[in-house]
Amino acid sequence: MPLIETKDLWKTYTMGSEQVHALSGVTITIEKGEYVAIMGPSGSGKSTLMNLIGCLDTPTQGEYYLNGKQVSTMNDDELAGIRNREIGFVFQTFNLLPRASALHNVELPLIYNGSASADRAAQAESALTKVELADRMHHKPTELSGGQRQRVAIARALVNNPSLLLADEPTGNLDSKTSIEIMKLIDDLHKQGNTIIIVTHERDIATRAHRVLSILDGQIASDELTPENRRTVG
Numbered sequence: 001m002p003l004i005e006t007k008d009l010w011k012t013y014t015m016g017s018e019q020v021h022a023l024s025g026v027t028i029t030i031e032k033g034e035y036v037a038i039m040g041p042s043g044s045g046k047s048t049l050m051n052l053i054g055c056l057d058t059p060t061q062g063e064y065y066l067n068g069k070q071v072s073t074m075n076d077d078e079l080a081g082i083r084n085r086e087i088g089f090v091f092q093t094f095n096l097l098p099r100a101s102a103l104h105n106v107e108l109p110l111i112y113n114g115s116a117s118a119d120r121a122a123q124a125e126s127a128l129t130k131v132e133l134a135d136r137m138h139h140k141p142t143e144l145s146g147g148q149r150q151r152v153a154i155a156r157a158l159v160n161n162p163s164l165l166l167a168d169e170p171t172g173n174l175d176s177k178t179s180i181e182i183m184k185l186i187d188d189l190h191k192q193g194n195t196i197i198i199v200t201h202e203r204d205i206a207t208r209a210h211r212v213l214s215i216l217d218g219q220i221a222s223d224e225l226t227p228e229n230r231r232t233v234g
Contacts (some may be wrong), residue, residue, distance in 0.1 A: 001066050003163060003195055004030040004053060009062035009072075011048050011218075013154045022048040024218040025062070029195070032163075035190040037198045037206035040215040047168070050199045054087055054166050055079045055162060067163055086115050086158030088165045092172035094149045096141045102128060103137040109160050127155035131185060147178035149161060154185065158194075165189065167198045183208050 001213045011023040023045050030036055040046040044166040052058040053066060055071055060077070064072040069080055083089075102202055106124040115123070128137050131151040141149050150170060167186065171179035187208060190196050198209055206212050207226050 002029045003032045003034075003052040003067060004028070005063075006052075007039050007063040009049075009064060010060045011045075011052065012060040021218050023052070023059070026220055028213065028216075028220065028223070030195070032195055033193060035187075035196045035210045037209035038215060039199060039203070039206040039212055039214045040202055040221075041201060044067060044215045045218040046199050046201075046215045048218075050166065050168055050197075053084070053164075053197065054089060056158075057082045072181050084109060085160065087164045088160065088162040090153050090157050090165065090167040090206050092157075092169040094141070094173070096149060096156075101137070101138050101140055102133065102144070102155075104157045105141070105152055106137075106156045106159050106200075109156060113160065116173060123159055127159040128152070131155045144180070146174050147181055150174065150182050151185065153189060154173075154182075154189075158189070165196045165222060167196065169200055170198065171200075179205075191193075200219070 006026055006028050009026040010021065010025055013020045013022060026049060038046050043081060048057070052059055055066070059072050062072065063070060066082065066086060069082070071079065074082065093182070101123065103124050106127050107120045110120040110123060125137060127133065128134050131154050133148060133151045133155065136144060136148060141152070144152065170186065171182055174182060183205060186196060198205065200206050209226060210223050211223070213220055
């Protein structure tokens with residue numbers, strides 16, 4: 001059973017008398033353990049596709065299955081439950097609480113899902129250790145570098161052991177050296193068995209993934225294995 005399966009996915013917005021098709025019949029399958037980049041220029045539909053995959057929005061028509069569940073017909077409460085259990089999000093802007101410690105920021109998803117307080121700190125510490133930030137767990141975001149903040153955000157995304165890690169332009173606010181460090185961390189997380197989807201407009205980031213879905217005008221323009229992975233598969 002694929003982790004992600006979309007069938008003829010459309011997202012249409014009505015703007016005045018005009019209908020704008022942000023997505024036009026997207027059909028994709030992503031297996032558990034894959035490392036996929038969704039790439040495209042601004043306005044291509046990649047953010048819309050990410051929002052649908054991440055259960056942040058629902059399609060106008062078509063079907064979306066995540067881990068065998070048809071999420072395209074779920075209501076907002078059901079989608080919130082799926083997001084909390086199944087998906088870890090990493091955003092370009094980190095989205096951390098400025099007055100909370102790194103540890104508390106990472107604990108937040110566990111608070112939302114009702115985990116026992118005795119377990120939360122241990123799970124959050126484990127996630128911060130995974131991203132090599134155990135020595136900074138009591139620091140606030142203002143006391144951390146941009147790269148360290150993104151590591152906290154990645155630890156928060158991992159703390160629930162989600163089925164999918166979904167990263168939206170994860171290096172967008174970082175300098176080139178820090179970007180390389182964060183992408184190496186994401187590469188390592190994939191090697192540990194995590195399914196990862198990265199949304200990016202940068203080719204050098206996309207080609208670190210094993211498969212690149214290029215999207216243009218709301219449709220999949222190409223679906224290719226990256227050269228390194230092609231050799232591995234071959």
